[in-house]
Amino acid sequence: MSKTALVTGITGQDGCYLAKSLLEKGYKVYGGQRRSTSSKHWRLDEMGITGDIEYVELDVVDQANIRRAIEKTKPDEVYNLAAQSFVALSFEQPELATLVDGFGTLKVLESIRQVNPRIKFYQASSSELYGKTQEAPQSEQTSFHPCSPYAVAKLYAHWITINYREAYDMFACCGILFNHESPMRGENFVTRKISKGIALWLREGQPIVLGNLEAKRDWGHAEDFVEGMQLMLNADQPQEYVLATGKVHTVRQFIDKTLAYLSIPGYWKNDECFDKRNDKLIVTTDKSNLRPAEVGLLAGDSTKAKTELGWNHKYDVDSLMADMVEADLRRYPRP
């Protein structure tokens, strides 16, 4: 008999890739989405799977509503992807990040415990938990030092998931995922600002405005990472696993790769990048894009996921960047 999954955060980047993958494996997929005055299905539409998912009203700040959604959908597996996931915004709205990303997870767990504690639960933990840690690369053994309201809320969610597993013997696990991007990435995140920004620069000439160009990230592709989520929920035992590529690049290097891919000869003057052919500005910075506390380096060691789950990634940073740039060139073609 086919399995049933309830995915919170179905309208987000990971939600659409996970739903596509689960549907391909024969799952019945319920998508939890919060009420909105307009449709937020652009990702699912682009993937052509909007009609294959059954939707339930689900806001993770309202427990009665989560409980009803679980009673109605009777899932075998719950993937809790719902979050206010933009780190920078969590400094502006710290309470909201705490309610959604922290307490929201508790409410989903508690609803599962009340309705059917045999439902398997996946929590979207984050490499942001490592924050200011001095250790690199970071593995399941590395200690956490979160440094944003987002990361602190995710730390609570991480430990409450483990607590429910230990206290109630639930199959609850956390994937500690490093940055993963895709053509479906939200437009505020730096890789998408670059891929969309360069398409608009080619079309209309306005420069891309960024913040800290020296931040180092371990960027993978969401398509690879949602496979790891499913492997975790289908492992013999619920455990925590790091998913990462192990390769690190700065924001500046991601820009250089993008320009090279498009054969745009760029040169840097401090934090501004220009077109060698005509000195036209391509990238500049503005302090509004800096954060009160910054995570300088995230580099993941996913040896455990590779050896125990057989997980691996198909994309590297170059094929990820190409996928994103090509998608935005299609969306924003030159006239």
Ligand code: NAP
């Ligand atoms: P995303 O694109 O920002 O999607 C977040 C989803 O959560 C959206 O569907 C959003 O719905 C939903 N949501 C927000 N507030 C909600 C609420 N109160 N109730 C129910 N749903 C709510 O994020 P993502 O990149 O797919 O990431 C998925 C999860 O993985 C998040 O928990 C994120 O923190 C975590 N994570 C992501 C990465 C990464 O690099 N992408 C790495 C580690 C962990 P709306 O469309 O209504 O806003």
Ligand code: GDD
């Ligand atoms: N967003 C953004 N915009 N980031 C910029 C910019 C800019 O203009 N300029 C430089 N950056 C730097 C940020 O300061 C950060 O160091 C890095 O680029 C990556 O920023 P984001 O793409 O916003 O992602 P993130 O690393 O903060 O968070 C993402 O990854 C986490 C996992 O490590 C999100 O997906 C989180 O939800 C996720 O948990």
